[in-house]
Amino acid sequence: MTTLGVIGGTGWLAGALLRPALTSGFISPSNLVLSSRSGGADGFEAWSDIRFTTDNAVLAAACNVVILSVRPEDLGTLDLDLSGKLVISVMARVKAKALMDRFGTGRIIRAMPNASAEQGLSFTPWFATSEVTVKDEAFADGFFACSGKTTRLKAENELDYFTALTGSGPAFIAAFADVMIRDAVANGVSLQVADAAVRQLFLGAATWMAHASESPAETVKVFTDYGGTTAAGLTAMKAADIETPIRKGLAASAKRAATA
Template sequence: MINETLGIIGGTGWLGGAIAKAVLAKALLPAGNLVISNRSGSHPLAQQGACLVTDNQDLVDRSDVIIIAVRPEHFTSLNINATGKTVISLMAGIKAQAIIAQTSAAAVVRAMPNAAVEIEQSFTPWYCAGEVEATTRSFVQRVFECVGTAAEVQEEDFIDYLSALSGTGPAFPALLMTALANQAMAAGIPGDIAQLAAKNVVVNSSQLLASRDAQQMIDALVAYRGVTAAALLAMSQGCFEEQIGRALQEGAAVARKGLQA
């Protein structure tokens, strides 16, 4: 168990709240070492021993590491002084140096979880700006491992790109599932059957990829020269991968614009 105190600004929102619940559930630190800001000063997490405060600066003063889990457009109104401390930002598009300039933090970690934090299946890339001790880096990694998997990246721009990739969470699978179901219904398949078939492809069958190499699976299916091979060939001829690339670049461009968007 870790003795550092973790403060989460926005710790009762969907993202910050999911992290707070997971940190407590995994007993990463003593419940009293988790500080959460909340306008009302009341929340069920307090019943588990977490400390609730109504003032963000009070939270910063009590904490060794501070997570900011608010919408990017709300950042400028926070007005916190985190001199000498490490701030972890979950806000898309706000550069580390901008956060350091406004908060006076000694170091900033930019991280991008996704909606799968709710089921502890998020992938969270994170980037460090400033001097961060090895123990703090380990702490950051362990915090995000409470809600899935995590990895440190060495360039800040990677966070903006990954905001459009892993940061989208279930968005791309949801789009694929909807397209499969819609096309099946257009072909005359009853709606309930179409939905079940599409869900099986996206949610159930894709679990095979947890233990298999994706490209090897594709190569094997193409080599079989059956129904699946024909479908895959049609998708590749339709520039499927190029469309994915354009989608990621568009999303990353929005992330890079940040508050200017």
């Protein structure tokens, strides 16, 4: 029987991952222990059998799988013996070797979900060390599948790039949407209408693209070749070199993720 403990369990990311897993029945509330500084149950009122604690050692003693969902800067406050346990980290920048050395276990999985997890729309790549068992892998993949799509990576350093590409991606899309909203307002559209229009645009476009047979590049070519109003906008964006800032943003985020 798997008993899962989540350190930082009432934080936003842990909650976004846990609530879909609880709702689907992948995790039983009675087999879940959450620790936080407050020990509160905010966001989990629907599951009265979950245990809450402020003591990470109590959590470690009760669980055979431990998820680390804290800021990398807070890792130094965790002084725990997790030998013999599966440790799953959703922290950026902290390498598997550092986790092995700190917690005394070779069974480490590092994963990088994103802010769309609660809606079941995250893309979560994960990497497993050599001591991780087939059962461990199945648990991790099943857990993250509750909140979207998953893929296993062959090399840990790939996680640094995915931290930028999909881990940070929702914020990058939000930055693009913000520019569109502000431009609409500058052109006389009310903020309320502009916000609603752009949110619906991104929802519709993302849904359409997820199911389209064409690649994004092929879609751009179709509209550009058509030569209409969309082509005019795409041509202007290309002339302004829209590609370089995007690549620079991904590179900067990936570089930060690679910095221990």
